[in-house]
Amino acid sequence: MTPSVTENASLIVIDWGTTNRRAYLLDENGNVLDTRRDDRGILNLDPKRFAESFHEFIKDWRDKPVHELPVLMSGMIGSRQGWHEAPYVTCPVRQDDLVSALIPAPGAENCSIVPGISLAPASTRNDVMRGEEVQIFGAIGQSGRDSGILCLPGTHSKWAKVENGQLVDFTTAMTGEVFQVMRDHSILGALMNKTSAHDKKAFLEGVDAAAGEGGLLAHLFAVRANGLFGRLTESAQTDYLSGLLIGHEVRSLSKMYAADAEGILVVGSEELSALYGTAMTRLNLTYQHIDGAIATINGIWTLWSARHAP
Amino acid sequence: MTPSVTENASLIVIDWGTTNRRAYLLDENGNVLDTRRDDRGILNLDPKRFAESFHEFIKDWRDKPVHELPVLMSGMIGSRQGWHEAPYVTCPVRQDDLVSALIPAPGAENCSIVPGISLAPASTRNDVMRGEEVQIFGAIGQSGRDSGILCLPGTHSKWAKVENGQLVDFTTAMTGEVFQVMRDHSILGALMNKTSAHDKKAFLEGVDAAAGEGGLLAHLFAVRANGLFGRLTESAQTDYLSGLLIGHEVRSLSKMYAADAEGILVVGSEELSALYGTAMTRLNLTYQHIDGAIATINGIWTLWSARHAP
Known part of the structure; x- marks a missing residue:
């Protein structure tokens, strides 16, 4: 990695799931400068070592003289079994609602966790997601639309309905x-x-x-x-x-x-x-x-x- | 067991499945004189020892001076992994069709295996049963009807349709x-x-x-x-x-x-x-x-x- 890579960096994104984690170093326009991944998902780590493992994972990216680069993390890292529980935001949810509900990660400067989403308690169904919520808002933004039906295939596939920029319902x-x-x-x-x-x-x-x-x-x-x-x-x-x-x-x-x-x-x-x-x-x-x-x-x-x- | 029990016996029925087997000693009117069961299903036995294990299982019931009591067996014992394969009879099937397709068990006198049933090759679906076919005809007889819908719950549940005494379709x-x-x-x-x-x-x-x-x-x-x-x-x-x-x-x-x-x-x-x-x-x-x-x-x-x- 050349020194210029971290020089232009403005944000680190971590998608920290059950079995794997992926990190992205972004410049001031949101372009990817560098990426990495490993298998230290939350089930593969001692819960007491989340902060330590986090620092090891991206140490070189944050090794700046003046300040620590900000980090935003999504996925199971915010679950009860993760680093620190970020309570679910309930549907309907706008992207702004996620911003308001960001939770600081304990023991890491300038690092926050994006909360998951659940259906409202009054719903006839119960359902939850963690990590897919940022993908849904990201994909809707990329599509140029503000409404749509999304399918996120996987071990636990998610289907989601977005109306006027608001996530209104989803099913696993x-x-x-x-x-x-x-x-x-x-x-x-x-x-x-x-x-x-x-x-x-x-x-x-x-x-x-x-x-x-x-x-x-x-x-x-x-x-x-x-x-x-x-x-x-x-x-x-x-x-x-x-x-x-x-x-x-x-x-x-x-x-x-x-x-x-x-x-x-x-x-x-x-x-x-x-x-x-x-x-x-x-x-x-x-x-x-x-x-x-x-x-x-x-x-x-x-x-x-x-x-x-x- | 009193000597009179085998004196009045006329048939031995064995339901020999994947994990267990059950035997019933019947008198000349089809009433049960004695029963037994063990865990010697076909998966729990050396395939070379089916005949030997069979004799051990019901030896005392067949210990008659003049002739060996007849035995009829149903279930997975007639599968390719069982004692001797009894090829499937294809739907539609009457009880008489099973009688015509009985297969003698090798190495055992006066002992036959009831074949399983499959859907006809021309059907849009494939399906098979072994053991449930005799239960279906038995249950229909008990019900006093000659047509009906049957449900046989289990690890692999069977639903069957009988019309005018004929098994016409089934699904697992x-x-x-x-x-x-x-x-x-x-x-x-x-x-x-x-x-x-x-x-x-x-x-x-x-x-x-x-x-x-x-x-x-x-x-x-x-x-x-x-x-x-x-x-x-x-x-x-x-x-x-x-x-x-x-x-x-x-x-x-x-x-x-x-x-x-x-x-x-x-x-x-x-x-x-x-x-x-x-x-x-x-x-x-x-x-x-x-x-x-x-x-x-x-x-x-x-x-x-x-x-x-x-």
């Missing part, structure tokens, strides 16, 4: 985790080849199967029955299961949020977003992909800029 | 196994008290939640979110999850098979059938419980009697 689907436990801990895994190359045909068969009668609990057994009768090879079963689950998620949630012709904003990694895009196209839904890391950076940058606005 | 739902893997291998288990007494209120809340928007993948996360906000105690979460999954199964499958006012025949253990009955009542469905073991005995007895009919 356990798609990624159900995929993992069914593959690794159920009878479905017994016949599977789990390491084969992606089989798009099998994935689309799974997406289509989600439309059938009987519901997800019945559709899951078809993975095995199709395998027993040679309709799905061992290498095709993983992708069929993936398509089946993503198909169920996209069908149910796009219907719940009445995704319209303007299209769904899919915010995530290139690989996972491509799978969701394939399923959405199959289901005659339009979508636009926004990189999840860029959405995080843009979301936190906008939040930071708003904090300094007059 | 992975309800029991999904419950186990989500409880034992997902994040939902982290907050659960898994050993608490049954909480009927929480079970019914789960059944009701299955009616909500968003689909099963979203409803699953509500188990955790409701726990985080104290709407479900740790001891209530297991029953809520159970109600949610059984609610999804019963709603989807009763709709698929258009269960009508005549009611669903629920065939299984008292405990599990009571849970399904509670869910069905909540969903305004009528049902009649038939004991699973008795359905097995009656099904095989009728099958055996048909074999000897002129």
Whole structure:
């Protein structure tokens, strides 16, 4: 790293999750000067060592003579199991509401945690997010719109509805985790080849199967029955299961949020977003992909800029 | 056991499954003279020792001077991983079709295996059963009807449609196994008290939640979110999850098979059938419980009697 990199820096953004953390060094225009990541998610760290591990992670970026560079962190680091609990802000939420609810991290100068969001206590449903809230505001900003339906695929996928710049509702689907436990801990895994190359045909068969009668609990057994009768090879079963689950998620949630012709904003990694895009196209839904890391950076940058606005 | 018990015996029925086996000694009218069970399911035995273990299991029942008592076996013992594969009979299936397809067990005199059933290759779905087929014909016989919708709850629940004495269609739902893997291998288990007494209120809340928007993948996360906000105690979460999954199964499958006012025949253990009955009542469905073991005995007895009919 050249000395000039930290010279122009103005903010450090950290997306600190359950299993990993990613850091971005931004210049005074919000452009990325440097990035890094490691596997010190909150579950991989001694809770007493959050502050120490934080300093180690970005020490060289903050090694300035005059002052400590400001840091904003989002994700599970603000949960009860994290460094310091940042209580949920309840829906509906504007970006300004997050700014007002920033929580200082104990033992670190000029470093704050972005709170998560929950549904209002009066809602018929309960739901929570931490980390996705900055991606949602970042993605909405990038899209040039102030309303839309967003899908953030993952272990716990989030679907969100934004109206006039306000996050008004969201729902979590356990798609990624159900995929993992069914593959690794159920009878479905017994016949599977789990390491084969992606089989798009099998994935689309799974997406289509989600439309059938009987519901997800019945559709899951078809993975095995199709395998027993040679309709799905061992290498095709993983992708069929993936398509089946993503198909169920996209069908149910796009219907719940009445995704319209303007299209769904899919915010995530290139690989996972491509799978969701394939399923959405199959289901005659339009979508636009926004990189999840860029959405995080843009979301936190906008939040930071708003904090300094007059 | 008194000597008179084997004197009046005419048939031995064995329900030989994946983890357990149960045997019933029947008199010449199909009444039960004696029963026994152990944990020597096909997965708990060396495949080379099926014949030997079979003889050990019922040796005293067959110890007659003149001839060996006939034995009929159903369940996974007839699968590829069992003693000897009994190829699936394809739907539609009458009880007589099972009689014609009985397979002799190698190395055991006068002992046959009842085949399983699969959907026809031309069907849009694939599905299989082994063991439930005799329960279905047994339960239909007990009900005094020749048509009906049946639900056989379990690790892999079966729903079946019988028309004019013929099994015409069936579907497997992975309800029991999904419950186990989500409880034992997902994040939902982290907050659960898994050993608490049954909480009927929480079970019914789960059944009701299955009616909500968003689909099963979203409803699953509500188990955790409701726990985080104290709407479900740790001891209530297991029953809520159970109600949610059984609610999804019963709603989807009763709709698929258009269960009508005549009611669903629920065939299984008292405990599990009571849970399904509670869910069905909540969903305004009528049902009649038939004991699973008795359905097995009656099904095989009728099958055996048909074999000897002129």
